Amino acid sequence: MAPPLELSTLSTLDVRERHPFAFVAERLWLDFVNGDATTRGSDALLDFERFVRWLEAAQLLDAERGAGMRRRAQQQPAGAHAVLGDARRVRAVLRSLAERGVSSHDIRTEALAEINRVLGRSAGTRRVEQQGDGTFARSFVPVGDAFAGLLIPIVESAADALILSELGRVRRCADPRCGRVFQDETKNGRRRWCDMSTCGNRAKAARHRMKLHR
Numbered sequence: 001m002a003p004p005l006e007l008s009t010l011s012t013l014d015v016r017e018r019h020p021f022a023f024v025a026e027r028l029w030l031d032f033v034n035g036d037a038t039t040r041g042s043d044a045l046l047d048f049e050r051f052v053r054w055l056e057a058a059q060l061l062d063a064e065r066g067a068g069m070r071r072r073a074q075q076q077p078a079g080a081h082a083v084l085g086d087a088r089r090v091r092a093v094l095r096s097l098a099e100r101g102v103s104s105h106d107i108r109t110e111a112l113a114e115i116n117r118v119l120g121r122s123a124g125t126r127r128v129e130q131q132g133d134g135t136f137a138r139s140f141v142p143v144g145d146a147f148a149g150l151l152i153p154i155v156e157s158a159a160d161a162l163i164l165s166e167l168g169r170v171r172r173c174a175d176p177r178c179g180r181v182f183q184d185e186t187k188n189g190r191r192r193w194c195d196m197s198t199c200g201n202r203a204k205a206a207r208h209r210m211k212l213h214r
């Protein structure tokens, strides 16, 4: 019998070989929303392991901290379960904010309360770190409950959307079957598709078929 693979090694390989997550939304909080079941593809919060993979794919956890999270989850399964539930709740609120926040004061208020709940619960140190490639990035090193810190960068990103009044540029993909949301950064504000290589391409092919049948 082959010896069991170490969990962290296996997961790191998996992330490299086939991570099913798309990062097409131009904003972290919207990419996070796009990991839900409304969207084509698999649920990024199916279980704690999937959540850690998403955080790694989003470059919010490096391999070392990812492995640390997995170890901690084995030691404290209840804590890992709790943060997963929390993440799902945050994601549902953020989807409402993405889809209807611009037109609903109530939804903005609810999102704000959720953002502040997450921010208020987590203690840690903010840092600026130099990456391997020489670029700089903000990071947050939690103290105490390390799980609670996992959602910080995500809600910070949503907070930025409120602070910078960006909600008017958040769109839902024009393909009703898709469900992805994104930040429209085009000059004319007319981006329609989450991704030209999938939804945009399908629409183009459909238009082409219509022309042929006319």
Ligand SMILES: [Zn+2]
Residues within 6 Å of the ligand: 173, 174, 175, 178, 179, 180, 193, 194, 195, 199
């Ligand atoms: Zn789409």
